[in-house]
Amino acid sequence: MTTKTPYAVLLLSGGLDSATALAIAKDEGFICHALTVDYGQRHCAELAAAQRIAQALEVAEHRIVRVDLGQIGGSALTDNNIKVPEQPSAGIPVTYVPARNTLMLALALGWAEVLQAKVISIGVNVLDYSGYPDCRPEFIKAFENLAMLATKAGVEGNKFHIHTPLLYLTKAEIIQRGTRLGLDYGMTVSCYQADDNGLACGCCDACRLRIQGFLAAGIQDPTKYVISRTVTTQ
Amino acid sequence: MTTKTPYAVLLLSGGLDSATALAIAKDEGFICHALTVDYGQRHCAELAAAQRIAQALEVAEHRIVRVDLGQIGGSALTDNNIKVPEQPSAGIPVTYVPARNTLMLALALGWAEVLQAKVISIGVNVLDYSGYPDCRPEFIKAFENLAMLATKAGVEGNKFHIHTPLLYLTKAEIIQRGTRLGLDYGMTVSCYQADDNGLACGCCDACRLRIQGFLAAGIQDPTKYVISRTVTTQ
Numbered sequence: 001m002t003t004k005t006p007y008a009v010l011l012l013s014g015g016l017d018s019a020t021a022l023a024i025a026k027d028e029g030f031i032c033h034a035l036t037v038d039y040g041q042r043h044c045a046e047l048a049a050a051q052r053i054a055q056a057l058e059v060a061e062h063r064i065v066r067v068d069l070g071q072i073g074g075s076a077l078t079d080n081n082i083k084v085p086e087q088p089s090a091g092i093p094v095t096y097v098p099a100r101n102t103l104m105l106a107l108a109l110g111w112a113e114v115l116q117a118k119v120i121s122i123g124v125n126v127l128d129y130s131g132y133p134d135c136r137p138e139f140i141k142a143f144e145n146l147a148m149l150a151t152k153a154g155v156e157g158n159k160f161h162i163h164t165p166l167l168y169l170t171k172a173e174i175i176q177r178g179t180r181l182g183l184d185y186g187m188t189v190s191c192y193q194a195d196d197n198g199l200a201c202g203c204c205d206a207c208r209l210r211i212q213g214f215l216a217a218g219i220q221d222p223t224k225y226v227i228s229r230t231v232t233t234q
Numbered sequence: 235m236t237t238k239t240p241y242a243v244l245l246l247s248g249g250l251d252s253a254t255a256l257a258i259a260k261d262e263g264f265i266c267h268a269l270t271v272d273y274g275q276r277h278c279a280e281l282a283a284a285q286r287i288a289q290a291l292e293v294a295e296h297r298i299v300r301v302d303l304g305q306i307g308g309s310a311l312t313d314n315n316i317k318v319p320e321q322p323s324a325g326i327p328v329t330y331v332p333a334r335n336t337l338m339l340a341l342a343l344g345w346a347e348v349l350q351a352k353v354i355s356i357g358v359n360v361l362d363y364s365g366y367p368d369c370r371p372e373f374i375k376a377f378e379n380l381a382m383l384a385t386k387a388g389v390e391g392n393k394f395h396i397h398t399p400l401l402y403l404t405k406a407e408i409i410q411r412g413t414r415l416g417l418d419y420g421m422t423v424s425c426y427q428a429d430d431n432g433l434a435c436g437c438c439d440a441c442r443l444r445i446q447g448f449l450a451a452g453i454q455d456p457t458k459y460v461i462s463r464t465v466t467t468q
Contacts, residue, residue: 065305071297072341074348092386099344102384106340107306110333114308139383146376150336150368152326 006031007117008163009108012062013037014049015190016210017123017166020178022057024165025121027181032121034062035111037104039069039097040078045194052187065107074098077192084192086203092131093205095192101134105143105162112160113153120147121163128171128213130205140164171213179219186222199226240265241351242397243342246296247271248283249424250444251357251400254412256291258399259355261415266355268296269345271338273303273331274312279428286421299341308332311426318426320437326365327439329426335368339377339396346394347387354381355397362405362447364439374398405447413453420456433460 008030012018025032036050047064054062073079075097082094101124108120124135133139140162147162148154166174178185190210191200200207202225214221242264246252259266270284281298288296303312309331310316316328335358342354358369367373374396381396382388400408412419424444425434434441436459448455 063305065302067301067341068299069344071299072345072348074344092389096386097344098347098386099340099381099384102343102380103337103340106333106337107301109336110303110308110331111306113332114306133386133389134384136383139380142376142380142383146336146373146380149370149373149376150333152330152332152367155326155367 007033007115008119008121009033009035009112009115009117010059010121011035011037011104011108011123012050012054013123014046014053014188015123015206016178016185016188016213017125017174019053019183019185019188020174021121021123021163021165022053022059023178023181023183025163026057030119030121032057032059033111033115033117034059035108036062036064037107038064038066039100039103040067042077042080042084042192043194043196045189045191045196045198048198049187049189056184056187063111067103067107069097069100072098084204086201088205088208092133095130095205096132099134101132101139102143109147109151109160113151116153118158119161119163121165123166124164125166125169125174127168128209130209137164137167140167170216171209172216175213175217175219179217184222190223195226199224201226241267241349242353242355243267243269243346243349243351244293244355245269245271245338245342245357246284246288247357248280248287248422249357249440250412250419250422250447251359251408253287253357253417253419253422254408255355255357255397255399256287256293257412257415257417259397260291264353264355266291266293267345267349267351268293269342270296270298271341272298272300273334273337274301276311276314276318276426277428277430279423279425279430279432282432283421283423290418290421297345301337301341303331303334306332318438320435322439322442326367329364329439330366333368335366335373336377343381343385343394347385350387352392353395353397355399357400358398359400359403359408361402362443364443371398371401374401404450405443406450409447409451409453413451418456424457429460433458435460
């Protein structure tokens with residue numbers, strides 16, 4: 001596939017997963033167009049990280065599209081009145097952003113169609129994740145089906161492939177894979193509530209998964225945390 | 235369904251179709267939350283029309299979400315370097331906006347989930363339309379399937395229904411239906427390139443379909459056009 005249509009649109013959040021997905025796509029020979037969606041996250045450290053990663057990995061182009069999801073709310077990530085949980089919770093947590101991956105894939109699909117790219121890469125995974133429904137393989141399959149029906153490219157007989165290289169990897173395996181590819185995880189920001197200097201809280205779901213991932217991978221965690229803390233694996 | 239979950243999110247563009255879909259949803263007893271997507275259209279007359287319609291039809295709430303599709307381009311509606319055609323063309327025209335309805339339905343889905351609404355209304359139709367792939371019934375079905383898999387509400391066993399009351403109506407039938415419901419089409423703007431005063435060009439695809447629709451419906455067209463012109467049905 002890469003020799004036929006080497007262009008890919010990559011959703012790049014600035015976090016550990018999407019940076020690894022980008023490193024993998026580059027390694028697989030794709031010409032990478034990175035798309036970051038500024039949806040009104042709680043902090044701008046993640047967007048700054050996306051810009052650093054896009055530059056370091058020498059993407060063909062990096063675009064940031066602003067969507068004001070604050071108008072819709074309903075998540076701790078888009079509504080400052082909802083607190084980010086600092087303890088694990090049962091079920092789908094309040095950091096779930098309603099329809100976020102549908103929206104981000106829709107934007108990626110639009111750009112892919114303009115670029116005549118047939119591949120969209122997204123760093124979702126179903127093992128060490130927060131239980132978000134729009135990270136599951138059945139969601140990805142349904143979006144591929146939709147993409148074919150939604151677009152002029154689809155009507156003309158083209159199919160879009162949603163590239164999910166992390167789907168069945170643990171967080172430790174993701175970190176090991178990226179490290180082998182030379183990715184500097186010090187550039188990435190996973191924390192849901194990083195401060196203005198990009199320091200991570202060390203307490204939120206995203207920090208917990210990241211900390212445990214580095215421990216399990218046996219790789220030193222380059223993340224700078226606001227507070228020193230003792231971390232144990234679950 | 236209306237007695238059980240009367241909330242609906244309605245995509246309201248400011249055009250003839252979505253205004254009619256809103257009038258129908260109100261008539262069917264839904265409590266209507268109107269969502270307008272400001273995606274960087276060529277003109278702001280459509281957005282002003284959406285505000286007028288939302289107010290006149292007394293929706294429960296009207297929100298406008300801005301998404302900068304100019305970053306993605308690829309359409310005469312989002313890239314001022316691509317001219318709006320003033321003659322009919324074969325195939326899918328350059329006014330097609332890549333993945334637009336997927337994006338708009340994703341935003342509506344997010345808001346519907348926050349509101350605990352199970353119905354999303356969109357004024358697509360497959361008869362008198364411009365051939366856009368994301369107006370077809372198979373696209374709508376695929377989005378319903380996706381919505382169930384994409385959301386926390388779906389995981390909890392809820393289904394979303396995409397309400398498409400205009401799907402199989404001709405433009406004339408749409409206009410007759412809205413007129414019976416007391417809708418004032420003078421509030422709506424269909425033109426792709428209306429001027430700052432909301433005057434329609436009378437030449438673009440959207441204007442042509444609208445003009446022919448009023449003629450076929452036998453209802454006087456309240457639209458104000460930039461130029462006087464003689465119109466004949468096809």
